[in-house]
Amino acid sequence: MRYVRTGLISGALAALLTAVPASADALPPVAQQLTGQQACARAGRAATGSPPWQLAALGADRDAGLSQGASVTVGLLDTGVRTGTPQLAGRVVDGPRLLPAAPAGQDCVGHGTFIASLISGAAGKGFTGLAPATRLYALAVTDAAGNTAPDVIAAGINRAVAAGARIVLVSVVTPQPAAVLRAAVQRAIAAGALVVAPAMADGQTQQAPVYPAAYPGVLAVAASGKDSTMPAGPAQGAPVDLVAPGDSVVGPGVSGGDFTGTGASYAAAYVAATAALIDSYRGAMSPEALTHRLETTAVHPGTRMPDPGAGYGLVDPYAAMTTLLPEEGDGLVPSATPPFSVRKHALTVPPPPRTTSQTAGLAVGAAGLVLVALVAVSAVVLPRGRRRNWRPGT
Known part of the structure; x- marks a missing residue:
């Protein structure tokens, strides 16, 4: 499925969607879980040295001129974050481990560290996180191999919200499914936190819902391809709200070196980062308002929305920050990415300015009225003046 604006689309964004460095294929992959006797992830040795395709597709350079996610805390529930990872220095607060098998400061799988880098990694060697000034509150909700359970995720959501996270990834x-997990999601939304989750597990093949993405109020994200495409038809997992780059994304991993990953979890990271950019740029919003802005300003698919596989389309960080929605004012604001179709509301367009011919017509009409008035006055004043020989009256 190829994404198109139902209105206008930024030419720069469309051109950048196909900018894919070939060297990314040679990088080591990131796993979401370890199987069998797999050893813990080690530092990578390869590095691309150039900006990865997903940052170009998201317009990261242009986004950074508006916001970098300052003063926003994102709760990151994953496999943990490796202590001492250079690109994350000073950006991560390591929360309590919720399983004894996940020691503090460790990330055996490497997935959580990679996700953290996509959100707030420091600039270096061609890479930067999409929201590098964002503070991460990292919670390991898995064991050392990446296995988790609903009650552990629920406890992580509760702790992230209690720590002040405005966005919980x-x-x-x-x-x-579990009642305790549904209740944690509901409490987070009631507390003003946006919950973002992948609509499916990385590499998922069977069509079945996953949690918490399948719960109401959770922003469920699927992965788009390098050329802004994804398979048509029903999504494999939870109903999809948005898509973001998630095919062979590139970023730094545990203790250095570049890695690559494919799956909805990486796309969800970029949606959470975009939400942080909005929250920092426009001020705190309710989860409902933030979701509406993200969906309304996305690059909409050329189908009825929400599309089964694409939801409301491809996330657009710059448009999400700069677009004035119809319910927010009388008209549109000029920007490099003009506002486009709105899901629930009609656009309010200001009246067009008068043309030159309209202005000239008004001037001729006004002159005619003045002339008529002068003739009427002359018909009364001149005869009286002659009768009095132009002497002043009493």
Whole structure:
């Protein structure tokens, strides 16, 4: 499925969607879980040295001129974050481990560290996180191999909200629904936090819902391809709200070196980062208002929305920050990415300015009225003046 604006689309964004460095294919992959006797992830040795394709697709250079996510805390629920990771120095607060098998400051799988870098990694060697000034509150909600459970994710959501997280990214999933997890999601939304989660597990093949993405109020994200495409038809997982780059994304991993990952969890990271940019740039919003802005300003698919596989389309950080929505004012604001179709409201367009011919017509009409008035006055004043021989009256 190829994404198109139902109105206008930034030419720069469309051109950048196909900018993919070939060297990314040679990088080591990031796993979401370890299987069998797999050893813990080690530092990578390869590096691309150039900006990865997903940052170009998201317009990261242009986004950074408006916001870098300062003063926003994102709760990151994943496999943990490796202590001492250079690109994350000073950006991560390591929350309590919720499983004994996940020691503090460790990330055996490497998934959480990679996700953290996509959001707030420091600039270096061609890479930067999409919201590098964002503060991360990292919670390990898995064991050392990446396995999790609904009650552990629920406890992580509760702790993230209690720590002041405005956005909560649950980048690991469970196929098991649970009342305790649903209740944690509801409490987070009631407290004013946006919950973002992948609509499916990385590499998921069977069509089945995953949690917490399948719960109401959670922003469920799927992965788009390098050329802004994804398979048509029903999504494999939870109903999709948005898509973001998630195919062979590139970024720094544990203790240095570049890695690559494919899946909805990486797309969810970029949606959470975009939400942080908006929250920093426009001020704190309710989860409902933030979701509406993200969906309304997305690059909409050329189908009825929400599309089964694409939801409301491809996230557009710059448009999400700069677009004036119709309910927010009388008209549109000029920007490099003009506002486009709105999901629920009609655009309010100001009346067009008068043309030159209209202005000239008004001037001729006014002159005619003045002439008529002068003739009427002359018909009364001149005869009286002659009768009095132009002497002043009493």
